[in-house]
Amino acid sequence: MPRYEFECATCGRTFEVTRPIAASGDPATCPDDGSPAQRLYSVGGVFLSSRKDDGRRSRTPADADARAEAAAKADARADAAGAPRAPGHEPA
Numbered sequence: 001m002p003r004y005e006f007e008c009a010t011c012g013r014t015f016e017v018t019r020p021i022a023a024s025g026d027p028a029t030c031p032d033d034g035s036p037a038q039r040l041y042s043v044g045g046v047f048l049s050s051r052k053d054d055g056r057r058s059r060t061p062a063d064a065d066a067r068a069e070a071a072a073k074a075d076a077r078a079d080a081a082g083a084p085r086a087p088g089h090e091p092a
């Protein structure tokens with residue numbers, strides 16, 4: 001099981017947590033004071049992310065963006081063709 005390094009937001013202590021990869025994005029708390037800890041990415045580099053990313057299930061933001069972009073293009077094509085919009089896509 002991989003180890004993940006966290007840094008306490010309150011006292012700055014760093015500690016490691018061993019957990020399954022599937023749980024790598026779960027929050028961790030400082031063993032000293034129980035404060036929320038921020039994931040560090042200096043160890044192992046399981047996912048190549050910046051420290052600003054707190055690791056919460058954000059592995060596929062690009063996919064979500066791509067889907068939103070594709071949906072926007074589909075709407076634009078529907079407009080161009082004069083076709084009715086799909087339910088739920090009415091303009092605000």
Ligand SMILES: [Zn+2]
Pocket residue numbers: 008009010011012013030031032033034035
């Ligand atoms: Zn702490």
